[in-house]
Amino acid sequence: MSLVINGNAVAGPSDPRVSLLDHLRETLHLTGTKKGCNQGACGACTVLVDGERILSCLALAVQYDGRRITTIEGLDAVGDLHPLQAAFIEYDALQCGYCTPGQICSAIGMVAEAQRGVPSHVSTDLAAGVTLTRAEIQERMSGNLCRCGAHNGIIDAIRATMAAEIMA
């Protein structure tokens, strides 16, 4: 089996017990993706699979044969940084930085979902299009915890960059 990680085809693990997270970190040495809880409860391990955000700690790598996986190391950069990375710095969207790669991958997946019209728990009208208000972003990013409490900065950074085209 093989995985396409940040555009490169790489071999999958020989042991099916290995999670996508451990394969990224331990075998491929892509340590940008973080292990917080290893049980689906924090979002630090969020990566994009064919553009959709998932938790790599609950994903068995063998299940992702042939899929395109994007990690924080593989984001399109303008200069050194993805625009959202630059905004995280500008808006104080981090302190220790441990949750940051997961927050950024999650936000990119979140915007794609909103553009596709996926409603959220706080959407008042399920049939209407999505407007990424602050409350909507809060709910849609609730799968990514920040132990340092940088959530308000994170939402500011997302609003300043990614959400422009689908904001009220």
Place this chain on the structure above:
Amino acid sequence: MTPFRYLRAADVADAVKLGTDDGAAFLGGGTNIVDLMRETVARPDRLVDVTGLSDTITETADGGLLIGAAARNTAVAEHRAVRTRYPLLSRAILAGASAQIRNMATVGGNLLQRTRCTYFYDTDGSRCNKRAPGTGCDARDGFNRIHAVLGASDACVATHPSDMCVALAALDAVVHVNGPDGARTIAFDALHRLPGDRPDRDTMLAPGELITAIALPPLRFAANSAYRKVRDRASYAFALISVAAALEMDGDRIGDVRIAFGGVAHKPWRATRAEAVLRGGPATHAAYRAAAEAEFETARPLRDNAFKPELATRVLAAMLGDLAMGKLA
């Protein structure tokens, strides 16, 4: 995690063949079983990946919907027909887990996810009849804030954790399964079971039976429906209690109604008693409360969860009041 073989099923027949062995388990998105395997609560020696099976959502001849078991939770919640004709189902899914988990989780896996009772997870330190039959239940006299108030037994007070299933119970969904003895359908309310003296069994599925699809029957007034969930934080937490309800008015009286509760029992709890109290009766706050009280008459609260019947009663009454006025959210 104990070692296992990973096999990918090409179609339903292949999945059933590969899944018949003792020790085999089906694999959906893995968001529950991978965690349970890591904790050694589950120890399958073969995982049969069924995410390649049908994930389509199609109209049925009777005006309902057929949802393939491999459909991701997000795909169901965002489907236009689900959003407009069965809003309680969209809302229930969107109230659960996180976006990342909903992108991974399949319909089949959501139905068969296991309880979040902490004693069930605690392989090192706790007794649990669901995990290790015959050892006892440490939840019964332990920390049991999240546990059952209806239909529990001396052996087990665990709750079923799914939000989606509460909506499916209210909708009278039909579960399509296929197994070593062929294909059959199961009424949703008959899929999950009460614990009795066999809490190790969550459902009425036979060993090796695969869920292939869920059928939603047509229900005109499901368009006037909602889902409300009360939890310890605003998002990304399991339910303390939840309510799925659909209401049809007949003038100023209640024409028809569907109600199910989550977080109160070992299975998604279809509230047939409450429905019977309401049907044809007045649409008043007193009637809503009386209906919920009838449903919870047999409740047996534990040390930490006596708040559940009253909380569920208030949430139901508020919801029905809103639905009677056509307020959906």
